[in-house]
Amino acid sequence: MDRISWNQYFMAQSQLLALRSTCTRLMVGATIVRDKRIIAGGYNGSVSGSVHCVDEGCYVIDGHCVRTVHAEANALLQCAKFGVPTENADIYVTHFPCLQCCKQLIQSGIKTVFYAEDYKNHSYAIQLFEEAGVKTEQVKLDYLALDMNFKEKSTFVQELLEIVESKNVGEDELIDIKEKAHELFNV
Ligand SMILES: [Zn+2]
Numbered sequence: 001m002d003r004i005s006w007n008q009y010f011m012a013q014s015q016l017l018a019l020r021s022t023c024t025r026l027m028v029g030a031t032i033v034r035d036k037r038i039i040a041g042g043y044n045g046s047v048s049g050s051v052h053c054v055d056e057g058c059y060v061i062d063g064h065c066v067r068t069v070h071a072e073a074n075a076l077l078q079c080a081k082f083g084v085p086t087e088n089a090d091i092y093v094t095h096f097p098c099l100q101c102c103k104q105l106i107q108s109g110i111k112t113v114f115y116a117e118d119y120k121n122h123s124y125a126i127q128l129f130e131e132a133g134v135k136t137e138q139v140k141l142d143y144l145a146l147d148m149n150f151k152e153k154s155t156f157v158q159e160l161l162e163i164v165e166s167k168n169v170g171e172d173e174l175i176d177i178k179e180k181a182h183e184l185f186n187v
């Protein structure tokens, strides 16, 4: 059995957290890790107890939704709230941090920023990370690695396709089924 890598494991946690986001403009998740242990997590959402963008719509000023605390900031603030040191920790974020989060991550002593997707990567944020000696590294989430039965599933679908093909199925229908199988199971 192939074990999931640490990078994939932590990025998958962030992806899961992103699904809890309350602002639909961009769903972001962040996981703070120290010595291969998750110490905090966050997603972009409203201040505790306040209304959510998903219910009331975004509160947009100058093209930005001002209602939410960003995922990275929420994760750092969780550490502040419970007194957990962030010095020399790493963060896994679904999107490249914005300028504000970049500054907060540097000040919190974060050493490496792993991000899955590029997102308006600000040149000043890149410069600040470099100056502070904070490493940034892209880690794309490998969904195939997360599905332990993927190979088995695609072999099974391939076998089903052969059975379907041997039956009296209309040509157009068969093409549709094959396309769908290719799209979903890469067979
Ligand atoms: Zn919003």
Ligand SMILES: [Zn+2]
Binding pocket: 070, 071, 072, 097, 098, 099, 100, 101, 102
């Ligand atoms: Zn941010």
